[in-house]
Amino acid sequence: MRFPFGLTALALLLVGTGPAIAAxxxxxxxxxxxxxxxxxxxxxxxxxxxxxxxxxxxxxxxxxxxxxxxxxxxxxxxxxxxxxxxxxxxxxxxxxxxxxxxxxxxxxVEEGLLDDYPALEFGPLPAHRSTVETYGFPAGGERISSTRGVVSRIEMQAYAHSGIDAHLTVQTDAAINPGNSGGPVVQGGKVVGVAFQGTSQLENTGYFIPTEVVDHFLRDAADGRYDGYPELGVITSNMENPAARRRAGMSEGLSGVRVDAVFPGGSADGHLRPGDVLLAVDGHPVANDGSTLIDDFRGDFGAVVDRHQIGEQLQVRLLRDGQVLETAVTMRSLPRLRLLANSYDRRPRYFVYGGLVFM
Incomplete structure (x- = not known):
């Protein structure tokens, strides 16, 4: 979150000064x-x-x-x-x-400017209930600040910047305020996330982007160009209702989510159909509520899909007409979906004809 200049009020608490201490x-x-x-x-x-x-x-x-x-x-x-x-x-x-x-x-722009500064290393996804520390410059301050908190939740969450994307997110009670955005979240001397947003609905709650998402971004950007996340391109609904499972022909022991719609041009187009039941992705069984076990936490099956880059293959197991099938889905982007996202770093294209503006 950015912090605009022009505070109407700012209270400072003077705690005293002492000898300079090396950072x-x-x-x-x-x-x-x-x-x-x-x-x-x-x-x-x-x-x-x-x-x-x-x-x-x-x-x-x-x-x-x-x-x-x-x-x-x-x-x-x-x-x-x-x-x-x-x-x-x-x-x-x-x-x-x-x-x-x-x-x-x-x-x-100045070459060699960062040569004398140490580069931070990345660590793994922090464990639930473990302690992390956030660093940054909240409230537009010029002095670095750090706060400590506990990892309280790991789940798929909406990313406010684009307005339409949801990726793996870590919730913490460490203070993440305007100006903290982009700062490292640290555990054991290594970066385990990037602070990025809060919520007005909860108190003492902030969110950071875990290194699994950071690693996906860095691998994508390694060639100097960012292609973005691929999209499976389906709408699903849960199968927690026993009657819905019987209607879909699911035998005892099978679980998954029903495919309600497939977007034309998406990764699943030509592989999945409305009415299919998605049983597993990359060997991770999908529960009737759409969750799957990922490492040591349970989250939305979309977190498994998110691990892939454009062009990679996602292994899918599905139920169709009473038969269990296996298919490999080549992951690709869904440009039409990006039209719904918030737009940045570009000017709108338009023309005026007969007093009407077309964009």
Whole structure:
């Protein structure tokens, strides 16, 4: 979440000063990002909106790059980074950005700027009820802040930035406030996630993007271009009702979800049909509520689908007309779905004819 400038009030508690203490190596790698952005006007496309200034966080990784959230650097006209104990802004440019997973890689325009700063390493998915620590620059502050909390939930969750995507998300009671976005979430000295959003419906609750999603993004972006997540392209409903299972011809011991619709052009198009029952994906049995056991936690079967890149194959077991079938689905994107997503980093195309605006 970005934090706009112009606080109406800010209360500070002075706790005293003491001798200077050297910053831990981890804090040396956490940076503050300033974005002077300009959003496109999709209501009046000939008239761009005014510029705004917002701040977020990021952290240094291998390759002289900085990882942050896509929403921290979206629609940028000018990007700057402030390094540890350096009051001077340094210009950035976006190298790769993924709006569907709210992640981005940026790099300094000045070559070698990050050579003397340690790159942070990534760790595994944190265990449920384990402790994590978030780092960043909340509330637009210029001093680094850290908060500690417990992993309370791991599940598929909507990503607010795109408005339509849902990926694996970790919930914690560590404070994740405006300005924290893009900062590392750390456990055992390694990054286990990227702070990215909160919720107004719950108190003391924040969310971070786990390294499983980060790794998917980095593998996709390794060639310098981000292709995005593939889409299975189906609408399913659960089969918890015994009558629904009998109607589908499911014998005792079988579980899964019914396929209600298949999107033309999606990965499942030509492989699945309405009325099929999806029994397993990549060998993970699908429960009647749509969940599956993934490593040591139970989550939506979509988390297994999300592990694939475009072009890879997903193994599917299904029930059709009383027969259990196996098929390999080649994963691909669904461009028509992206039309429903929030749009960033591009200007609307339009033309005017007879006083009407066509977009």
């Amino acid at each position: 831990p190596p981890l804090e040396l790698s956490v940076v503050r990002i300033l974005n002077r952005s300009q959003r496109s006007n999709w209501v009046a496309p000939w008239n761009a909106l005014g510029t705004s200034t917002s701040t977020g966080s990021g952290f240094i990784i291998d390759g002289g790059l900085i990882m942050t959230n896509a929403h921290v650097v979206s629609d940028a006209r000018l990007l700057y980074v402030f390094l540890h104990n350096d009051p001077n802004p340094h210009q950035l440019r976006v190298k790769v950005i993924g709006h569907d997973c709210d992640l981005a890689l940026v790099e300094p």
